[in-house]
Amino acid sequence: MPSIRMIVKEILKAEIKSMVIVHGGGSYGHPVAKEFRIAAGYNYPNQLIGFSKTRQAMMALNKLIIDAFIQENLSAVSVQPSAFLITNKGRIGEFDSTVVKKLLGLGIIPILFGDAVLDSNLGFSILSGDQLVSALALALNAKRIIVCVDVDGLYNDDPKLNPQAELIKEITLNDLKGIMGNIGASKTVDVTGGMYGKMVELIPALEKGVRVKIINTRINRLYKTLKNKDVIGTEIRME
């Protein structure tokens, strides 16, 4: 996965001391989660093997990512959300962030991910990486969230469908909320939401003052963002 290796090299180069990484399901977790309707909760017995397969698909992707960190001699470890988080109707309630905090304290990079989790109401559900990012940022008093996607940032329309779509370079939380109705769901297959869903999930963190930068993970953009250098993307601030 050359894109993973590139991202890791930029993190290494930026010499970031304290960061948490959350990745989504990509082509690993999404198709199987969708096939077995895991996000809808437990409704028929054949979903159980789908729950198992979804978890395993996420572990396979997570393994590739962590292998890439280890290859660059960066100490990163997998932290399975499903091992310590139980949602309620798909939402995270209180959770124990001690393990993540202690890993950061040691100088280790915790790598979490969107996961098929147990749900106290639905039996099981999908916890999106986006929801998890926001919850972790709040629990850890994070200063900023960097959202790495395959478009240059937030547009006023879907840039993959409308070539006239304009990149929004800076936006306040209030303005974001104002235009939310016009963004529309991104069309990439994403059982957990797309760009609109990402914004919805990020709002709780933004409301607490966490800065959000959305970037395309093209060469050097992550590095520059980590170094607080000027880079193409969307910056979202509380005000």
Place this chain on the structure above:
Amino acid sequence: MPSIRMIVKEILKAEIKSMVIVHGGGSYGHPVAKEFRIAAGYNYPNQLIGFSKTRQAMMALNKLIIDAFIQENLSAVSVQPSAFLITNKGRIGEFDSTVVKKLLGLGIIPILFGDAVLDSNLGFSILSGDQLVSALALALNAKRIIVCVDVDGLYNDDPKLNPQAELIKEITLNDLKGIMGNIGASKTVDVTGGMYGKMVELIPALEKGVRVKIINTRINRLYKTLKNKDVIGTEIRME
């Protein structure tokens, strides 16, 4: 890994409704944990990449095992001990077994493993699968523990070194404690203990009435044990 596939087939055939599996590090986790002295705690910075590598080695072995379950259409999921357990000087204190219980309630097989975990005193440490088995058996009110090893059971001497060593077919907890001084540590490379260490860890579960059967995972022995049939091995009871 033919032996993993065989074990999974026997579990499938036995139609066990509720079980938790805990595996050790084998040739995956042990060498790297030993190289970086993870069990001794955090003493020098280069151990951090070793901690990361040990975790990753365990995840690799865990993946192979769960793949084997999924291949037989058995719903099993990985539950990372290090994501929800923090030891204190290498020992498990109180821990939240809700995830494991809920998985069992859904009919899913939780698969845990000996792991490199955070430690509130040492920074990090090794949590052996043996210690975890005992703690889980107590937390879940398990009826029995089946210990799968590469010898036929408990011997009065190391059977790999002494061909005259005799298999102990049945033993009470009190008699076990009595002969503990004579068993000696097994000679297989095992940073977490060997047969003597296993017995020490199992005592808390035995004291609460959990039955323990030690078997060699040769063909059909696990199946027969799961079916409560007579099989070569060592049975340990409270009295």
